[in-house]
Amino acid sequence: MFSVTVRDHMMIAHSFRGEVFGPAQRLHGATYVVDATFRRPTLDSDNVVVDIGRATEQLQQVLAELNYRNLDDEPDFAGANTTTEALAKVVADRLAARVGEGLLGESARGLEAIYVTLGESHVAWASYERPL
Amino acid sequence: MFSVTVRDHMMIAHSFRGEVFGPAQRLHGATYVVDATFRRPTLDSDNVVVDIGRATEQLQQVLAELNYRNLDDEPDFAGANTTTEALAKVVADRLAARVGEGLLGESARGLEAIYVTLGESHVAWASYERPL
Amino acid sequence: MFSVTVRDHMMIAHSFRGEVFGPAQRLHGATYVVDATFRRPTLDSDNVVVDIGRATEQLQQVLAELNYRNLDDEPDFAGANTTTEALAKVVADRLAARVGEGLLGESARGLEAIYVTLGESHVAWASYERPL
Amino acid sequence: MFSVTVRDHMMIAHSFRGEVFGPAQRLHGATYVVDATFRRPTLDSDNVVVDIGRATEQLQQVLAELNYRNLDDEPDFAGANTTTEALAKVVADRLAARVGEGLLGESARGLEAIYVTLGESHVAWASYERPL
Amino acid sequence: MFSVTVRDHMMIAHSFRGEVFGPAQRLHGATYVVDATFRRPTLDSDNVVVDIGRATEQLQQVLAELNYRNLDDEPDFAGANTTTEALAKVVADRLAARVGEGLLGESARGLEAIYVTLGESHVAWASYERPL
Amino acid sequence: MFSVTVRDHMMIAHSFRGEVFGPAQRLHGATYVVDATFRRPTLDSDNVVVDIGRATEQLQQVLAELNYRNLDDEPDFAGANTTTEALAKVVADRLAARVGEGLLGESARGLEAIYVTLGESHVAWASYERPL
Numbered sequence: 001m002f003s004v005t006v007r008d009h010m011m012i013a014h015s016f017r018g019e020v021f022g023p024a025q026r027l028h029g030a031t032y033v034v035d036a037t038f039r040r041p042t043l044d045s046d047n048v049v050v051d052i053g054r055a056t057e058q059l060q061q062v063l064a065e066l067n068y069r070n071l072d073d074e075p076d077f078a079g080a081n082t083t084t085e086a087l088a089k090v091v092a093d094r095l096a097a098r099v100g101e102g103l104l105g106e107s108a109r110g111l112e113a114i115y116v117t118l119g120e121s122h123v124a125w126a127s128y129e130r131p132l
Numbered sequence: 133m134f135s136v137t138v139r140d141h142m143m144i145a146h147s148f149r150g151e152v153f154g155p156a157q158r159l160h161g162a163t164y165v166v167d168a169t170f171r172r173p174t175l176d177s178d179n180v181v182v183d184i185g186r187a188t189e190q191l192q193q194v195l196a197e198l199n200y201r202n203l204d205d206e207p208d209f210a211g212a213n214t215t216t217e218a219l220a221k222v223v224a225d226r227l228a229a230r231v232g233e234g235l236l237g238e239s240a241r242g243l244e245a246i247y248v249t250l251g252e253s254h255v256a257w258a259s260y261e262r263p264l
Numbered sequence: 265m266f267s268v269t270v271r272d273h274m275m276i277a278h279s280f281r282g283e284v285f286g287p288a289q290r291l292h293g294a295t296y297v298v299d300a301t302f303r304r305p306t307l308d309s310d311n312v313v314v315d316i317g318r319a320t321e322q323l324q325q326v327l328a329e330l331n332y333r334n335l336d337d338e339p340d341f342a343g344a345n346t347t348t349e350a351l352a353k354v355v356a357d358r359l360a361a362r363v364g365e366g367l368l369g370e371s372a373r374g375l376e377a378i379y380v381t382l383g384e385s386h387v388a389w390a391s392y393e394r395p396l
Numbered sequence: 397m398f399s400v401t402v403r404d405h406m407m408i409a410h411s412f413r414g415e416v417f418g419p420a421q422r423l424h425g426a427t428y429v430v431d432a433t434f435r436r437p438t439l440d441s442d443n444v445v446v447d448i449g450r451a452t453e454q455l456q457q458v459l460a461e462l463n464y465r466n467l468d469d470e471p472d473f474a475g476a477n478t479t480t481e482a483l484a485k486v487v488a489d490r491l492a493a494r495v496g497e498g499l500l501g502e503s504a505r506g507l508e509a510i511y512v513t514l515g516e517s518h519v520a521w522a523s524y525e526r527p528l
Numbered sequence: 529m530f531s532v533t534v535r536d537h538m539m540i541a542h543s544f545r546g547e548v549f550g551p552a553q554r555l556h557g558a559t560y561v562v563d564a565t566f567r568r569p570t571l572d573s574d575n576v577v578v579d580i581g582r583a584t585e586q587l588q589q590v591l592a593e594l595n596y597r598n599l600d601d602e603p604d605f606a607g608a609n610t611t612t613e614a615l616a617k618v619v620a621d622r623l624a625a626r627v628g629e630g631l632l633g634e635s636a637r638g639l640e641a642i643y644v645t646l647g648e649s650h651v652a653w654a655s656y657e658r659p660l
Numbered sequence: 661m662f663s664v665t666v667r668d669h670m671m672i673a674h675s676f677r678g679e680v681f682g683p684a685q686r687l688h689g690a691t692y693v694v695d696a697t698f699r700r701p702t703l704d705s706d707n708v709v710v711d712i713g714r715a716t717e718q719l720q721q722v723l724a725e726l727n728y729r730n731l732d733d734e735p736d737f738a739g740a741n742t743t744t745e746a747l748a749k750v751v752a753d754r755l756a757a758r759v760g761e762g763l764l765g766e767s768a769r770g771l772e773a774i775y776v777t778l779g780e781s782h783v784a785w786a787s788y789e790r791p792l
Binding site: 016018020021022080081082083084085086088089122123124125126127128129 | 133134135136137138139140175178179180181183184185188237
């Protein structure tokens with residue numbers, strides 16, 4: 001199995017509901033360093049997993065929809081805690097949709113899975129993996 | 133599949149038995165940077181994999197049992213080389229026991245696997261993964 | 265010249281005023297990985313720059329005053345952009361005050377300078393250095 | 397499942413054929429930071445996954461065959477793009493062959509899989525995993 | 529003293545002349561992870577060291593002049609070894625020229641020094657610092 | 661001013677005397693990731709700060725004198741706490757002696773300073789700088 005990963009980041013504000021979150025129930029924020037991994041069993045005719053230029057560009061566009069925002073105000077997340085693990089799924093699902101729309105190129109249709117990791121600090125990160 | 137990882141570290145002394153270890157047969161030591169990853173297929177009602185505060189606290193307690201010690205003197209490891217890979221299993225098993233005891237919270241009972249990596253330097257690390 | 269550095273982090277929300285900031289004029293947030301460096305020309309009688317336990321504890325207390333907060337609501341920063349470089353100075357000045365109050369131990373009075381770096385992402389960070 | 401990883405690097409020149417590569421069609425180069433991971437379900441009698449000294453040595457020898465070279469001139473890669481993902485497979489396959497030849501020690505025959513990651517920058521890397 | 533650093537990278541081919549370089553006399557290549565640090569004693573009226581957007585953009589443009597190239601073919605470097613330390617000076621000098629031309633903004637004229645680090649691997653890097 | 665840095669590591673056991681050290685008064689250990697930086701105002705005729713091959717080799721030899729040892733048993737350190745900051749000075753002084761003996765090459769006599777950082781974990785490190 002082959003994989004390629006590209007890294008970018010976003011900076012957002014949010015707050016959490018639930019006593020388990022302690023002080024994180026207050027409005028605060030995070031830098032998420034985002035690693036998007038694309039997997040497939042064989043390489044395409046160019047010997048790549050995915051066009052790394054397009055992968056980088058599409059990841060940037062997915063993050064631009066969230067970047068520099070207060071996620072508490074985003075209708076998409078109304079009523080849900082935007083935890084690191086939940087946001088990893090949001091990014092993975094949106095990238096998967098773009099693969100489906102052909103935005104990562106025709107050969108990207110050979111991808112089998114996407115794996116997204118969001119690093120919230122030097123001591124904590126979360127991931128979500130899904131098939132394509 | 134979702135996962136959350138928390139990082140901590142411990143500093144121990146030990147020695148190895150067996151010619152394969154060369155100079156590491158002498159009493160020496162290591163800083164282990166420890167990454168504990170918790171996995172589950174769906175998030176709980178708070179939208180988390182595990183209460184990250186409790187996960188951090190329990191990892192710290194597991195490491196406190198080993199930290200600032202000469203592992204050659206620990207009865208638990210008598211007769212066994214405390215290699216990086218063997219210690220990864222020790223940490224994973226002890227965390228798994230704490231999950232079973234409910235110390236990471238009730239919802240942590242939904243966890244399916246634990247994955248522990250011990251970094252011994254900038255050029256070597258070892259891992260152990262086990263189901264829950 | 266000797267130095268010792270300890271690392272911790274904080275997660276805050278804020279917004280910036282000024283066209284130069286573009287989308288960062290919106291309410292967003294950041295994880296700051298904070299490195300606090302203490303410098304002195306000679307070691308104390310224990311052979312240390314500073315009691316690393318106390319340094320870690322005091323850094324944590326300084327960050328606790330900012331952590332999980334919307335800095336736009338903090339009276340201390342009214343009318344000022346809480347940029348990464350400005351916050352580096354805030355942390356350094358508050359640590360310096362604590363050195364002066366003896367909170368890092370008597371021998372910490374031998375410190376000559378403090379250097380604080382705030383990492384806002386994997387591609388940007390800022391620092392402030394001041395004498396003691 | 398246990399694993400052990402060792403890290404080394406190589407510095408090569410190459411160029412790519414195909415419009416998808418844009419400016420990377422020109423002769424350029426890369427530092428690849430190479431992580432070779434060895435996996436097995438149980439430890440050997442020394443409590444290790446693999447003799448880490450031999451693993452490090454064999455990885456270094458595999459990389460020495462590629463290091464400080466223009467890969468466009470290597471007959472092994474004639475007609476194929478030496479992308480990061482393709483080179484990850486080359487390194488994994490050559491390590492696997494050395495395991496088969498007994499160069500990582502007799503007990504290394506208990507290894508089940510090899511996983512190789514090549515980091516080409518702080519924002520992009522690629523991997524290949526294969527059974528043994 | 530304040531500073532701000534931005535990170536980018538470039539991927540080049542080159543060779544060195546001189547027996548001291550051993551196998552690096554052959555045509556090979558490198559990824560350079562480039563950290564450009566800007567220093568000044570006081571912040572500007574926006575509370576920044578430099579417009580980080582412009583700093584990132586100008587660093588990218590300086591690197592674009594070198595990226596995806598065989599430096600052995602660049603007239604600018606004819607007769608000189610393009611070592612990591614020499615390239616750190618090239619990047620610093622070109623950034624300094626852009627500061628002088630006002631490309632980092634008017635307030636960037638308050639900068640006092642530039643410090644550039646080029647990381648060539650996980651175990652080696654080089655820097656050059658110059659006043660403005 | 662130019663600089664070049666090379667990285668290596670060592671793994672040692674030791675204990676500290678003094679109540680300030682708390683549990684670190686027990687026999688424990690550490691991995692030290694060691695960065696040795698060499699500084700000079702101008703490059704030599706090969707366009708380098710120092711022969712990086714020799715620098716790497718000499719750092720390795722300095723660390724080999726300490727590596728895989730219990731520093732409590734080393735006569736050189738009798739009666740002194742082998743703290744991270746104290747060991748940074750030991751490494752810097754021993755490298756400086758080797759520069760003086762010509763072991764880093766004739767041109768290394770143009771070096772002006774050595775700066776050594778020992779990382780003891782992902783959250784703590786110490787440095788020592790000295791002239792040559």
